[in-house]
Amino acid sequence: MSMVQTDYIVIGSGIAGLTTALSLGRTGHVMILTKAKQEESNSWRAQGGIAAAVGEDDSPILHQEDTLRTGVGLCNVESVNMLVQMGPNTIDKLSEWGTRFDRSDDGWSLGREGSHSVSRILHVTGDSTGAGITSSLLEKVHEQSNIQLHPHTVVQELIVRNGICHGVIMMDAERKQQVLTARKGVILATGGCGQVFRYTTNDLVTTGDGFALAHRAGAKLVDMEFIQFHPTALAVEQNPMFLISEAVRGEGAFLVNDLGEKFMKRYHDWEDLAPRDVVSRSIYTEMQQGRSIYLDATGIGDSFPERFPKIFRHCMKHGIDPRTDLIPVTPATHFIMGGIQTDLDGRTNIERLFACGEVACTGVHGANRLASNSLLEGAVFAQRVADSVSALPDLLMQEINFPEYVHDYTDPEQAKIWKNEIREIMWDHCGIVRNRERLETGLVHIRQLRDKIERGFFECRNMLITAQIILESALAREESRGGHYREDFPETKDKWAEKHHVI
Ligand SMILES: Cc1cc2nc3c(=O)[nH]c(=O)nc-3n(C[C@H](O)[C@H](O)[C@H](O)COP(=O)(O)OP(=O)(O)OC[C@H]3O[C@@H](n4cnc5c(N)ncnc54)[C@H](O)[C@@H]3O)c2cc1C
Numbered sequence: 219m220s221m222v223q224t225d226y227i228v229i230g231s232g233i234a235g236l237t238t239a240l241s242l243g244r245t246g247h248v249m250i251l252t253k254a255k256q257e258e259s260n261s262w263r264a265q266g267g268i269a270a271a272v273g274e275d276d277s278p279i280l281h282q283e284d285t286l287r288t289g290v291g292l293c294n295v296e297s298v299n300m301l302v303q304m305g306p307n308t309i310d311k312l313s314e315w316g317t318r319f320d321r322s323d324d325g326w327s328l329g330r331e332g333s334h335s336v337s338r339i340l341h342v343t344g345d346s347t348g349a350g351i352t353s354s355l356l357e358k359v360h361e362q363s364n365i366q367l368h369p370h371t372v373v374q375e376l377i378v379r380n381g382i383c384h385g386v387i388m389m390d391a392e393r394k395q396q397v398l399t400a401r402k403g404v405i406l407a408t409g410g411c412g413q414v415f416r417y418t419t420n421d422l423v424t425t426g427d428g429f430a431l432a433h434r435a436g437a438k439l440v441d442m443e444f445i446q447f448h449p450t451a452l453a454v455e456q457n458p459m460f461l462i463s464e465a466v467r468g469e470g471a472f473l474v475n476d477l478g479e480k481f482m483k484r485y486h487d488w489e490d491l492a493p494r495d496v497v498s499r500s501i502y503t504e505m506q507q508g509r510s511i512y513l514d515a516t517g518i519g520d521s522f523p524e525r526f527p528k529i530f531r532h533c534m535k536h537g538i539d540p541r542t543d544l545i546p547v548t549p550a551t552h553f554i555m556g557g558i559q560t561d562l563d564g565r566t567n568i569e570r571l572f573a574c575g576e577v578a579c580t581g582v583h584g585a586n587r588l589a590s591n592s593l594l595e596g597a598v599f600a601q602r603v604a605d606s607v608s609a610l611p612d613l614l615m616q617e618i619n620f621p622e623y624v625h626d627y628t629d630p631e632q633a634k635i636w637k638n639e640i641r642e643i644m645w646d647h648c649g650i651v652r653n654r655e656r657l658e659t660g661l662v663h664i665r666q667l668r669d670k671i672e673r674g675f676f677e678c679r680n681m682l683i684t685a686q687i688i689l690e691s692a693l694a695r696e697e698s699r700g701g702h703y704r705e706d707f708p709e710t711k712d713k714w715a716e717k718h719h720v721i
Contacts, residue, residue, distance in 0.1 A: 224400055229428070265461055269588065273338055283335070292699065301598050319341065330491075371389065375431065383404045383569065407573070408428030416642050442687050443695050444555035445554055445648075445701050446555060454536050470517050574602075652703060697709060
């Protein structure tokens, strides 16, 4: 196996990975490894926007209050404070790096989303915020000679010796295995794990690799039971499912069932802009009674194509005209609040291993994420990671015997079958509404699959590890809170407040 050395290894080319690389400035050589095309990420798919307290009627304190309330008692107040305080400067930084946020005559054009008490969502070309931000960051990265981006390069293992992360084992675009070591540190920015569930809005790359790599290396994972199900994915069979952004409800669209009832009135005072877990569960309840669910956006009328061009084009492709037709919707797995436990500088419990973005758990989301806070989290904590990793002295490379890694072989057809099996198990046993019996049965199925799936099926095995951790965490929390709902323990219990399940 050949061996290459660099200063920083960044794994992932979403907002967290790219912001880390750019924030490292010219402090050393950076290698960004990303397993598919450079733009294949959840960041690219993000639609609605990025939250920051930049409006006249807003303040970081108000943003903090909304975030804490939505997180239902499990947020880390210090992290949230960091997020909201750094929000406005981060928007300036992204603008400086080339993002052109939409503006109106009197300043920023700010949208409204569920659980936000004021309009504070910045967006790009209406509903292409993720692509807008990520494409500018990628452009900037390619301008910088000390940063190299390697697409189609899969990180298969972290190399940890004596509690220190030295580098990674990776498979490059020619399917050659290499050892890559880092003088400063390794940064995991591998995103979430939506693909572990059957119905998801997440990109195909989100097979939970980062959680599994970290777990195998001995890093702590926390709060993994908290999954956010987005209420309004377009109900057309596809993977990933296309998202109808919450910003559409922010502009006045509302949910109806096939009896024409505006049913959210029955479930929450904030109706269609209630927290996502409430809206998803309400839809689930309606569906259990045999109802089909639609989004009525006809009130937005002729301004729909201009305000939501991407959503408009996608709906029209499926023969749905949002100006006149009801849009069929269904909840889908969207985001994981838990992740690799980090401090405010993205440090994990393994020396020189850092994490940021969706794969990390800084504690900003608690039990439920406030809409549009995750792009912000990725960008804010990536800057902090860059500051702390660049301050480290160079690691003196010891003579390390790297084991020959078993060559990765995946039969794509067989991998697809295994993946679908895992996704079905998780959706059926660990979905929007959970209970002990279903979780235990899910665990049995996942453990059986672990015995069956051979080592070469890298992504499948990562999905299994991630699935098992989510199931075990969900079983352990005998209450309901935010994105974790147990029908056998429907109450939110004081004794579980501030309790975090660490694996
Ligand atoms: C459809 C959709 C819409 C959304 N809309 C919004 C929104 O409007 N506002 C908001 O704040 N949030 C939104 N989110 C959530 C948000 O997009 C994500 O939480 C955020 O972009 C995550 O960024 P990230 O950089 O951590 O990970 P990602 O952007 O997912 O990037 C992960 C990267 O890691 C790479 N990777 C993974 N495993 C490996 C491996 N083994 N080896 C090498 N590379 C690897 C991937 O290829 C990818 O490049 C949305 C999510 C989705 C799916």
